[in-house]
Amino acid sequence: MKFKMALVPLLLLGTQTSIAQDQDLASEVAELRALLLEVQQDYESRISELEVRLARAEQVASGARREATEAFEIAEQTAIDQSAGQSAANTFNPALGAVLAGRYADFDSGWEAIPGFQPAGEIGSGEPGFALGEAEINMKANVDNLFFGNLTFAIHDEEGEVEVELEEAWLQTTALPAGFTLLGGRYFSAAGYINEFHRHVDDFADRPLPYQAFYGGQYRVDGLQARWIAPTNLLFELGTELNWGTGFPAGSHAESSPGAYTLFANLGGDVGASNSWQLGFSYVDADVEERGGGHHDEEVAETFSGDSELSIIDFVWKWAPDGNSAVRNFKLQGEYFHRSEDGEFDGIDYDGDQSGWYLQGVWQFMPRWRVGLRHDVVSADNNGLLVGTELEDPGRDSSRTSLMFDWSPSEFSRLRLQYADDRVLDESDQQWMLQYIISVGAHGAHKF
Amino acid sequence: MKQVIALALVALAPATAGSVEIFACEPEWASLISEIAGNDAQVTVATTAFQDPHRLQAKPSLIAAIRDADLVVCTGADLEIGWLPLLLRRGGAPELFMAADHVRKLEVPKVVDRAQGDVHPQGNPHIHLDPRNVRRIADALAEKLASLDAANADDYRRRLGDFQDRWLAAMDEWDERGLRLAGLELASHHRSFSYLANWLDLDIVATLESKPGIPPSGAQLASLLEKLSPRPPVGVIRTPYENEKPSLWLSERLSIPAIRLPYTVGGNPEVVDLFALFDETLTILEEYGQ
Structure with missing residues (x-):
């Protein structure tokens, strides 16, 4: 036991030394750990710093790429915008055009x-x-999203005096649903195929005789027009007009009710790719008060008051190979007018019928060159009591045959030579005409 | 009650299939619309490959066709200025999509003067003969359709994605084929192929029309003949709708071929869509290429 007792301190000593060694080791380990931790932390912080830098670099790079793409897109868009036309204060000026003829x-x-x-x-x-x-x-120009407006002045020389005439001043709806269009103001009536065309687009140097006889050249309306297009593949259009105007053929009329009304219908379509056609019917009913003859400025001598009913049938047929009119094309058109008037002329009871028609063909035989032939006739069957007045029965038809030849250097100019064998009066007259028509400014669209 | 009204509204609403009515001015856009809109749209096309889109008239059949159009898809850049404005005034205010607004135009004139012919102030409008333009226009058109017909927006975007994948693959092939055509010297009737030439790096050495839109006169052709005689181009190209006579006259005297390219969908019997248009155009040019 003593021995045992002596061993204990030894052992204790032993353990004491080993404890001391252990303690050293532990502190070293701890130191190393700390070092390692430090290093680790250092690296981690450096790595994270590098990561941050990398991320930043990547950000910069992708930013640069994005900016480059954006810059490219902006450049391209700018080019597109610029080539789409520049904007300026006068961008919204109406389309302006002038037509000169002689x-x-x-x-x-x-x-x-x-x-x-x-x-x-x-x-x-x-x-x-x-x-x-x-x-x-x-x-x-388009007025806004609902209306289109149109204004035309005609300027002409009247025996040395320059006259400015308000030829057209109308606005038209552009956004009515279900195929409806309303138009109001001063406009060319839709009664008769060529009536809606300006004279400078006519195929001959003068209007056909029925237009001159029944419309005084062109029927201009102060009033309202409504049109409706049916939801069909063929064009089927119905329309009506109310006219408060004072012009021919209605005469002076300044009452609250319209002096004339018009009904019209058009039917049209294509036959194959090469042919297009349109057929129209119109009816004009005018309540005439003191409609005078002569130029509208001159003093009225003989006047008509009463009821005037005019019916028109018109057709046009256009042909071009494959529908491509650039090289060759042909247009055939004709209209028939019949008018019945009942009332008082120059104080005499009057009941008369007049009629007229024309037929014309125009052939473009090569680019820029066209030739056309027209025959037009009017005849009057008034009653025998009107001897000595403007409406005295002529006893014969008035007619003409006209041949025209024109050259159009571009869409904007035309030179025309026209010959007419004119039998409007008793004696036949050989008429030659050389005409020029030019248009400048806005490019007009071509009505069918 | 609300349900009844909702049901009634559903019954009154037009059918969604093929509900969008589209009026396309030219066949190339009709073809692009059918790629993107599929059966969701009904398309009427105003012109054929044989009709000059500059010179159409607002004829009765077109007035009837535009009446119910929801969307009008045209080239723009004044190409249709002679007839489209009249039609638009008779239609029910359709939405407009002008393809030329979405691409960069070539030949934008610095001076706009009719003494220079029928110039287009906004630049050359024959934009569709560069497949890169078609890509851009397809994107914009799909967005237009998606906004117009929101119910089918996903359909339009899906078909656009499909179209663009096929188009890109086709463009890779065309670009490669085009490399062999670079520098090919050609005379052209009108400036109808400027975008094609720009894409393929063709060299249009002369146009038969000395001023755009004005038919060449005999004297102008004679002076062109003199100018080209020392080094004749490989051929004279024209569209199906352009007058063949000046091309034939010059080709005969220079002993070079007069080449009618399809120009648009329908220009050749083979050209049934936009893919075939570029395939066929390249095939024809390759016959004369190096």
Whole structure:
């Protein structure tokens, strides 16, 4: 036991030394650990610092790439925008166009009135020699999302005096649903195929005789028009007009009710790719009060009051190979007018019927060159009591045959030579006309 | 009660299938619409490859066709200025999509003067003969359709994605084929192929029209013949709708071929869509290429 007791301190000593060694080791380990931790921390912080830098670099790089892409897109868009046209204060100016025309005419007698018809408007063969035609100034534009507006002045020389006439001033709806269109103001009536066209787009140097006899050249309306297009593949269009105007053929009318109304219908479509056609019916009913003859400025001598009913059938057929009119094309058109008037003329009871028609074909045989032939006729069957007045029965028809030849260097200019065998009066007249028509400014659209 | 009204509204609403009515001015856009809209749209196309889009008239059949159009897709840049404005005034205010607004135009004139012919102030409008333009226009058109017909927006975007995948693959092939055509010297009737030439790096050495839109006169052709005689181009290209006579006259005298390229969908019997248009155009040019 003693031995045992002596061993204990030894052991204790032993353990004491080993404890001391252990303690050293432990502290070293701890130190190492701390060091390791420190190193680790150091690395970690450096790594995270590097990571941050990398991320930043990546960000910069991708930013640069994105910026480059953006810059490219902006450059491209700018190019697109610039090539799409620049914006300026006058961007919204209306489309402005002017038409100038003139002619040289050679004939013997000429005429100012058609026998058996009240002369009106600007009709007749005019004077021989050089004459300026009407100059026309036109402005048009979309007013807003609902309306389109159009204004046309006609300027002409009337025996040395310059006259400015308000030819058209109308606005039209552009956004009505279900195929409806409303138009109001001063406009060319839709009754008759060529009535809606400006004269400078006519295929001949003068209007066909029925237009001169029944409309005084052109039927201009102060009023309202409504049109409806049916939801069909063929064009089927119905329309009506109310006219408060004072012009021919209605005469002076300044009451609250309209002096004339119009009904019209158009049917049209294609036959294959090469043919297009349109057929129209119109009816004009005018309640006429003291409609005078002569130019609208001149003093009225003989007047008509009563009821006037005019019916028109018109057709046009256009052909072009594969529907491509650039090289060759052909247009055939004709209209038939019939009018019945009942009332009082120059204080005499009057019940008369007049009719007229024309048929014309225009052939473009090569680019820029066209040739056309037209025959037009009017005849009057008034009653026998009107001997000595403008409406005295002529006992014969008035007719013409015209041949025209024109050259259009571009869409904007045209030179035309026209020959007419004119039998409006008793004696036949050989008429030659050389005409020029140019248009400048906005590019007009072509009505069918 | 509300349910009844909702049901009634559903019954009154037009059917969604093929509900969008689209009026396309040119066949290339009709073809692109059918790629993107599939059966969701009904398309009427105003012109064929044989009709000059500059010179159409607002004929009765077109007035009837535009009446119910929800969307009008045209080239723009004044190409259709001679007839489209009249039609638009008769339609029910359709949405407009003008393809030329979405690409960069070439040949934008510095001076706009009709003495220079029928110039287009906004630049050359024959934009569709560069497949990169078609890509851009397809994107914009799909967005237009998606906004117009929101119910089918996903369909439009899906078909666009599908179209663009096929188009990109086709473009890789065309680009490769095009490399062999670079520098090919050609005379052209009108500036109808400027975008094609720009893409393929073709060299249009002369146009038969000395001024755009004005038919060449005999004297102008004679002076062109003189100018080109020392080094004739490989051929004279024209569209199906352009007058063949000046091309034939010049090709005969220079002993070079007069080449009618399809120009748009339908220009050749083989050209049934936009893919075939570029395939066929390249095939024809390759016959004459190096």
